[in-house]
Amino acid sequence: MAIAVHPGTEEQGAPPAGPPTPPPPPRGKGRGVGDKSPLGLSWGLVLPSIIVVAVVSIFPIVYAVNLSLHETSYMQIGEFIGLQHFIWIFTSAEGQAQIARSLIYVVGSLVIAVPLSLALANLLNQNVRFRRVFRVLILMPWVISQTVAALLWKWLVNPDYGPLGLGETPFGRIDFLADPVLAMTLLIVVNVWISYPLATILCLASLQTIPEELREAAEVDGAGPFRRFMQVTLPLMKPTLFVVAIQLTLLYFNMVTLVYTLTGGGPLDGTNLLSLAAFKQSFEFFNLGLGAAYSVVLFAFNVLFGAAYIRLLRSERNG
Amino acid sequence: MRSGKIRNAAAAVLATTLAVSVVGCASGSGESSASGEELEMWTFLDPNSPDDPRGAALNSIVESYNEQTDGPTVTVRSINYAKLDAEVIKATASGQGPDILNVYSNQLPMHVAAQTVQPMTEYAEPVLSEMGDDFLFPVDGVTFDGEIMAMPWEIRAWLLWYREDMLEEAGVEVPQTLDELGDAAAALSETGVTGLGVGFSNAGLGADFMEKFIPFTWGNGGDILVDGEAVFDDEAGVETMNTFIEWHDQGAFGDEVLSMGADEVINGVKAGTIAMAIEGSFRVAAARAGDGVGDNLQTAPMPSSDAAQPLQTPIAGQTLTIGANATDTDAAWDFIEYYTSAQSQEEFAAAGVLPVLSTVYESEAVTSLPNADELNSWLDYIRDYGRPNPVSENFSELSDSLVTGAQQVVFQGQDPAATLERVAEEYNAQ
Numbered sequence: 001m002a003i004a005v006h007p008g009t010e011e012q013g014a015p016p017a018g019p020p021t022p023p024p025p026p027r028g029k030g031r032g033v034g035d036k037s038p039l040g041l042s043w044g045l046v047l048p049s050i051i052v053v054a055v056v057s058i059f060p061i062v063y064a065v066n067l068s069l070h071e072t073s074y075m076q077i078g079e080f081i082g083l084q085h086f087i088w089i090f091t092s093a094e095g096q097a098q099i100a101r102s103l104i105y106v107v108g109s110l111v112i113a114v115p116l117s118l119a120l121a122n123l124l125n126q127n128v129r130f131r132r133v134f135r136v137l138i139l140m141p142w143v144i145s146q147t148v149a150a151l152l153w154k155w156l157v158n159p160d161y162g163p164l165g166l167g168e169t170p171f172g173r174i175d176f177l178a179d180p181v182l183a184m185t186l187l188i189v190v191n192v193w194i195s196y197p198l199a200t201i202l203c204l205a206s207l208q209t210i211p212e213e214l215r216e217a218a219e220v221d222g223a224g225p226f227r228r229f230m231q232v233t234l235p236l237m238k239p240t241l242f243v244v245a246i247q248l249t250l251l252y253f254n255m256v257t258l259v260y261t262l263t264g265g266g267p268l269d270g271t272n273l274l275s276l277a278a279f280k281q282s283f284e285f286f287n288l289g290l291g292a293a294y295s296v297v298l299f300a301f302n303v304l305f306g307a308a309y310i311r312l313l314r315s316e317r318n319g
Numbered sequence: 320m321r322s323g324k325i326r327n328a329a330a331a332v333l334a335t336t337l338a339v340s341v342v343g344c345a346s347g348s349g350e351s352s353a354s355g356e357e358l359e360m361w362t363f364l365d366p367n368s369p370d371d372p373r374g375a376a377l378n379s380i381v382e383s384y385n386e387q388t389d390g391p392t393v394t395v396r397s398i399n400y401a402k403l404d405a406e407v408i409k410a411t412a413s414g415q416g417p418d419i420l421n422v423y424s425n426q427l428p429m430h431v432a433a434q435t436v437q438p439m440t441e442y443a444e445p446v447l448s449e450m451g452d453d454f455l456f457p458v459d460g461v462t463f464d465g466e467i468m469a470m471p472w473e474i475r476a477w478l479l480w481y482r483e484d485m486l487e488e489a490g491v492e493v494p495q496t497l498d499e500l501g502d503a504a505a506a507l508s509e510t511g512v513t514g515l516g517v518g519f520s521n522a523g524l525g526a527d528f529m530e531k532f533i534p535f536t537w538g539n540g541g542d543i544l545v546d547g548e549a550v551f552d553d554e555a556g557v558e559t560m561n562t563f564i565e566w567h568d569q570g571a572f573g574d575e576v577l578s579m580g581a582d583e584v585i586n587g588v589k590a591g592t593i594a595m596a597i598e599g600s601f602r603v604a605a606a607r608a609g610d611g612v613g614d615n616l617q618t619a620p621m622p623s624s625d626a627a628q629p630l631q632t633p634i635a636g637q638t639l640t641i642g643a644n645a646t647d648t649d650a651a652w653d654f655i656e657y658y659t660s661a662q663s664q665e666e667f668a669a670a671g672v673l674p675v676l677s678t679v680y681e682s683e684a685v686t687s688l689p690n691a692d693e694l695n696s697w698l699d700y701i702r703d704y705g706r707p708n709p710v711s712e713n714f715s716e717l718s719d720s721l722v723t724g725a726q727q728v729v730f731q732g733q734d735p736a737a738t739l740e741r742v743a744e745e746y747n748a749q
Contacts, residue, residue, distance in 0.1 A: 074412075074432065074433040074434070075408065075412035075433070159575065160592050161590075161592075173573065175574060175575050175577075175578065178573075178574040178575050178576075178578050179574070263578075264520055264521045264522045264580075265521050266520050266521045266522075266578070266723075266726065267519075267520065267578060267726060267730075268577070268726045268731060269723055283405040283409070284524060284715060284719075285715060285716045285719075286405075286408060286429075286433065
C-alpha cells in the first residue's frame with residue numbers, strides 16, 4: 001500500500017510559512033477512489049455510471065449522427081450519403097427559414113422570460129401578505145402539460161368565442177392563428193407562460209442566498225432600490241441567470257409539443273421551427289435520416305449557445 | 320489482502336448484476352405483444368367515447384366477439400388518429416406492434432412500404448370471392464403486388480354539409496353548382512359566420528384541404544397521381560386553385576380558415592360558426608350529436624359546375640390488417656372476419672358508417688334505421704360517382720406540401736401554376 005508523504009511538515013524541521021498547503025494528489029495509476037481502494041472496486045463503482053451515461057446519452061447521439069449521414073426508408077438504414085441532409089438544411093430556402101424562425105422563437109422567448117422571471121422572483125422575495133399564495137399561483141403554469149396549455153390558449157385567443165380573442169376590430173379581424181407574425185408572437189407568449197415558473201424558482205432560490213447585510217450596507221451608503229438591485233443583487237445573481245438562460249435555451253430549441261399542438265407550424269409556415277421539422281420528418285413522413293440531421297443541427301445549436309453562456313460566465317468571473 | 324479480495328469480488332458482482340440487468344431490459348423489450356391468449360387491436364376509434372357512436376359500435380362488436388370466441392380474446396388500444404400510423408411503425412420495428420391494426424385506406428401504401436402489415440390473401444381471397452359484387456369497396460385499392468393486405472370494413476363519400484337552420488335564416492338556397500356554392504357561402508359569411516369551412520391549416524397534414532382539392536381537380540378534368548407521378552400541375556389544378564382564390568376574394572371564407580383542420584371545421588359546423596363544409600359521410604353522425612345540431616345538419620352530393628351532375632367523390636375507407644408482429648394470424652383473421660361480417664356492419668350502419676356489403680343496406684336492421692334513406696342516398700352517390708382515392712407511399716408529405724402551397728396561393732397571392740409545379744416537382748423528385 002502506498003503511503004503519501006507530505007514534504008515540509010513541522011516534524012521535518014521546516015518552518016511553517018503561511019497557511020498549511022493541501023497535500024498533493026497521489027500519483028499512483030488507478031487510484032481514483034482512494035489510496036486503499038482496490039482497482040476492481042474503483043471501476044466497479046464508476047462503471048455503472050459510465051454504462052448508464054453511454055446508453056442514455058452517448059449512444060443516442062452517435063446513433064442520430066450516423067442516421068443523419070444515411071438514406072433511410074422508414075426504420076431501415078440505407079446508403080451512406082455523407083452530409084447531403086445537412087447541406088439541404090443549410091442551403092435550401094426552407095431550411096434557412098426554419099433556422100431563422102427557431103432563432104427568433106428562442107431569442108424572443110428568452111428576452112421576455114428571463115427579465116420577467118427576475119422581476120417576479122424579486123416580487124416573491126418581498127415580505128408581503130399572502131406571499132405563499134402568490135408563489136403557488138405563479139408556479140401553476142409549470143404543472144400544466146404543453147398539450148393542455150396549447151389547447152387552452154387556442155381557446156382563449158379564438159376570435160369568435162375566446163375571452164382573449166380580439167375578433168373584429170376597427171383595424172380588421174384579428175386572428176392570432178391566421179397570421180404568421182401574430183402566430184409566432186402567440187407562440188412566444190405561450191412558451192414564456194409555461195416556462196417562466198422554472199426560471200422564477202431558480203431566480204428566487206438565488207435571491208434568497210444573497211445576504212441581507214449586503215443590501216443593508218448599500219442602503220446605508222445611500223444607494224436607492226434600483227441601484228441596490230443593479231449593483232448588489234444582479235451581479236450576485238449572474239451565475240444563476242446564466243444557468244437559467246442555458247436551461248431555457250435548451251428547452252426552447254427542443255420544443256415540439258407546444259408548437260405542434262398550438263400552430264402545427266403554420267399559418268404559411270410562419271411557425272415551422274427546426275424542432276417541428278425534426279419531428280415531422282422523423283415521425284410523420286418517416287424520413288428518419290433528414291429528421292436525424294435536423295436533430296443534430298438542434299444539438300449543435302444547443303451546444304453552441306451553452307458554450308457561449310459558459311464562456312460569458314467565465315469571463316465575468318475573471319473580469 | 321483478504322478484505323481486498325472481498326471488495327474485488329463485490330465489485331465484480333455489482334458490475335455483472337448491472338450488465339445482466341441491462342441485457343435483461345434489452346431482451347425484454349423485444350418480446351412480441353402477441354401472447355396467444357389475447358390479441359391486441361390498435362385503432363383510432365375510442366370504445367369509451369361519449370360523442371362518437373362508432374366507438375360504441377366498436378365496443379359492442381369486440382365484446383360480442385370475445386363472448387363467442389373459443390380462441391384468443393381481443394383488447395382494443397385507442398390511439399389518436401394523427402398519431403396512430405407513427406406509433407405502429409415505431410412499435411412494429413421494435414417487435415411491439417399490434418396483432419390487428421386499423422388502417423385508413425389512404426395510409427395503407429405507407430404501411431405496406433414500412434412492413435407493418437402482413438398479407439392476408441390466403442384468408443381474404445376465398446371470402447371476397449364468395450361475396451362477389453356484394454362487396455362494395457374496390458379490392459384493387461387494398462392489393463399490393465398481388466397480395467391482399469387489408470380488409471375494408473367501411474366505405475365513405477365526401478358530401479356537401481350544410482346547416483339547414485343557418486341557410487334558412489339567411490334566406491339562402493342549397494347550392495346546386497360550384498358558382499352557387501361560392502355565392503351562398505359569401506352571403507352566409509355576411510351574417511357573421513364562416514360561409515364555407517375549408518381546412519387550410521397544416522393540421523392533420525393538410526388532409527382536409529386535399530379532400531377538396533382532389534374532387535375539384537377531377538371535376539376540372541385533371542388528375543392527382545398517374546403511375547405514382549404527380550400530375551396536378553396542369554390547367555385543372557390551376558383552375559381548382561383559382562376557385563379557392565375566387566371564393567376567398569368574394570368572402571366565402573376568410574383568413575380564419577388558415578387555422579382550421581378537419582376537426583376545427585367540424586367543430587365549427589357543430590357550434591354554428593360555419594354554415595357549410597365539404598366533409599366525409601363518416602363524421603355526420605358524430606357532428607349531429609352536438610348540442611342543438613341534430614337534423615339541422617343536412618348533406619347533399621358535392622356540386623360541380625354542372626347542376627345536372629355532382630362532382631365525383633373519392634372512395635376511401637377504414638380497413639383492418641394483420642400486424643407484422645402478429646404470431647397467431649388465424650386468430651387475427653377470425654376477428655377480422657367477424658368485424659366485417661354483415662352482423663357487425665349493421666351495428667356500424669346504426670352509427671352512421673356506410674357498410675361495405677350492399678346486402679346490409681337491404682337488411683331489416685338498416686332499413687328500420689331513421690337514417691336509412693340517407694345511407695342509401697350516400698351509397699347511390701358512391702355507386703354512381705365514386706372514384707378510388709389516389710394513394711401513394713408519400714401521400715402525407717404530398718398533402719402537407721400541397722396545403723402549404725395552397726396557403727401561399729390563396730392568402731399570399733403567389734402564382735398558382737408556379738406553386739403547383741414546384742410542389743409536383745418536389746414530390747416527383749423523391
